[in-house]
Amino acid sequence: MSIELSGLQKRFKLQHKHSSKQQQRDPRERDGYFHSVEHVGFHCQQGEVLGLLGPNGAGKTTTLRMLSTALTPDAGDILIDGQSIVRNPILGRRKIGFLSGSTGLYGRLTAKENVSYFAKLHGIKGKQLSARLDELFTLLDMHSFLDKRAEHLSTGMKQKTNIARAVVHSPSVVVLDEPTTGLDIMTKQTVLNFIQQLKVQGTPVIFSTHHMDEVSMLCDRIHIIDQGFSCFDGTVAELQQAGQHQELNAAFMQLLKRDTEQPNV
Numbered sequence: 001m002s003i004e005l006s007g008l009q010k011r012f013k014l015q016h017k018h019s020s021k022q023q024q025r026d027p028r029e030r031d032g033y034f035h036s037v038e039h040v041g042f043h044c045q046q047g048e049v050l051g052l053l054g055p056n057g058a059g060k061t062t063t064l065r066m067l068s069t070a071l072t073p074d075a076g077d078i079l080i081d082g083q084s085i086v087r088n089p090i091l092g093r094r095k096i097g098f099l100s101g102s103t104g105l106y107g108r109l110t111a112k113e114n115v116s117y118f119a120k121l122h123g124i125k126g127k128q129l130s131a132r133l134d135e136l137f138t139l140l141d142m143h144s145f146l147d148k149r150a151e152h153l154s155t156g157m158k159q160k161t162n163i164a165r166a167v168v169h170s171p172s173v174v175v176l177d178e179p180t181t182g183l184d185i186m187t188k189q190t191v192l193n194f195i196q197q198l199k200v201q202g203t204p205v206i207f208s209t210h211h212m213d214e215v216s217m218l219c220d221r222i223h224i225i226d227q228g229f230s231c232f233d234g235t236v237a238e239l240q241q242a243g244q245h246q247e248l249n250a251a252f253m254q255l256l257k258r259d260t261e262q263p264n265v
């Protein structure tokens with residue numbers, strides 16, 4: 001099981017014309033388009049957890065949305081076990097479990113009904129369904145709120161339900177966009193343990209984060225995107241070396257500083 005992204009590009013047509021020359025322009029705004037992702041590529045193998053890092057607006061969510069097939073790349077390809085999910089998005093939806101920041105739950109349905117509903121859409125039923133639900137509800141510690149309607153769930157309960165929903169069909173690859181944002185310490189730990197469990201099972205996991213503690217705890221490799229470009233790929237030790245700091249936040253900032261000073265390096 002492996003996933004490989006190469007030469008990804010995505011631009012969005014701008015609605016407004018940028019007028020004043022004094023207004024500071026983002027270098028990615030050109031020819032009436034905003035070039036969110038200019039050149040991004042990385043891979044993730046079986047049993048590997050890849051942390052996707054980058055400053056706000058770098059292009060992480062746009063990249064992950066292409067991975068989830070919600071957006072079609074303008075250029076580049078995404079291969080799962082050698083098969084293109086850009087050319088075959090239905091295959092992509094089956095193979096990838098995607099948690100986005102804005103995944104909505106059906107407010108009138110309970111947590112359990114929400115997850116079951118998505119399982120049934122993937123054709124899971126009967127004993128297989130009950131076993132899978134039970135496994136996920138235990139791993140994500142959801143039993144205490146399964147019968148509450150989604151509209152009455154707390155942020156953490158909603159996030160656990162969203163994660164269960166995203167992975168209910170046992171996808172080959174799991175992609176999580178900032179899975180721990182807004183969670184309390186215990187809920188965050190449950191989510192991190194869940195990612196660790198996926199790793200143990202051999203499922204490649206790609207997740208975006210701004211938290212270096214999660215990176216050092218979980219990630220086999222780190223991929224950094226800056227201003228739409230892939231600018232680093234390596235282990236935690238390699239990031240420390242490249243950024244000339246043991247402390248990961250400092251290494252990250254040093255690396256980006258150097259990267260903006262020498263854009264072609």
Ligand SMILES: Nc1ncnc2c1ncn2[C@@H]1O[C@H](COP(=O)(O)OP(=O)(O)OP(=O)(O)O)[C@@H](O)[C@H]1O
Pocket residue numbers: 012013034035036054055056057058059060061062063
């Ligand atoms: N539909 C769109 N139209 C125009 N610009 C867009 C669109 N979607 C994203 N962008 C721009 O692309 C850039 C990258 O956005 P993206 O959400 O991928 O960043 P990010 O790395 O996930 O940031 P954050 O860490 O803040 O979540 C941003 O400048 C954003 O404003």
